[in-house]
Amino acid sequence: FLPHLVAAMEEVEETYVMVKPDGVQRGLVGEIISRFEKKGFLLKGLKLFQCSKELAEEHYKDLKGKTFFPKLIDYITSGPVVCMAWEGVGVVASARKLIGATNPLQAEPGTIRGDLSVQMGRNVVHGSDSPENGKREIALWFKEGEICSWVPVQAPWLRE
Numbered sequence: 125f126l127p128h129l130v131a132a133m134e135e136v137e138e139t140y141v142m143v144k145p146d147g148v149q150r151g152l153v154g155e156i157i158s159r160f161e162k163k164g165f166l167l168k169g170l171k172l173f174q175c176s177k178e179l180a181e182e183h184y185k186d187l188k189g190k191t192f193f194p195k196l197i198d199y200i201t202s203g204p205v206v207c208m209a210w211e212g213v214g215v216v217a218s219a220r221k222l223i224g225a226t227n228p229l230q231a232e233p234g235t236i237r238g239d240l241s242v243q244m245g246r247n248v249v250h251g252s253d254s255p256e257n258g259k260r261e262i263a264l265w266f267k268e269g270e271i272c273s274w275v276p277v278q279a280p281w282l283r284e
């Protein structure tokens with residue numbers, strides 16, 4: 125095991141990123157995965173998945189009661205999504221920055237939502253909002269055995 129990786133161990137976080145059904149339908153899967161991959165985060169889980177209403181409601185349980193909640197559940201269950209688990213130091217906040225503001229019209233150019241979408245109800249991608257929710261959402265969307273721990277050959281070229 126590489127010493128510099130051990131040193132960084134305690135700062136390592138996980139986040140759940142998901143290409144929403146509109147991103148899959150519009151052929152943006154490769155583009156979206158690529159942004160996290162190029163940044164240098166570690167991909168630990170990846171699958172195409174059609175989720176149930178129950179799973180969508182559990183994932184977005186904090187938003188239950190909002191006026192847009194029923195439409196949000198219809199949106200997320202309307203077709204397959206791409207589920208991803210990413211690991212890295214500071215990955216939760218950094219992924220949110222790469223994704224951009226919830227409203228794509230307010231999202232900065234250069235962000236995924238800023239570059240690739242125009243409406244909140246079709247904002248192509250999800251990212252966990254805290255390390256706790258990162259863990260919760262990865263456990264919710266992935267089964268045991270679907271998450272891989274591995275050390276990429278480029279590791280010493282990403283962190284000193």
Ligand code: UDP
Nearest residue numbers: 187192196225226244245246247250251253
């Ligand atoms: N959403 C919506 N209308 C709103 C707020 C949110 O349709 O007024 C949708 C949007 O797709 C958003 C998702 O609900 O991505 C979850 O909302 P949240 O506030 O958690 O935004 P996010 O964390 O995805 O930026």
Ligand code: MG
Nearest residue numbers: 250251252253
């Ligand atoms: Mg959120």
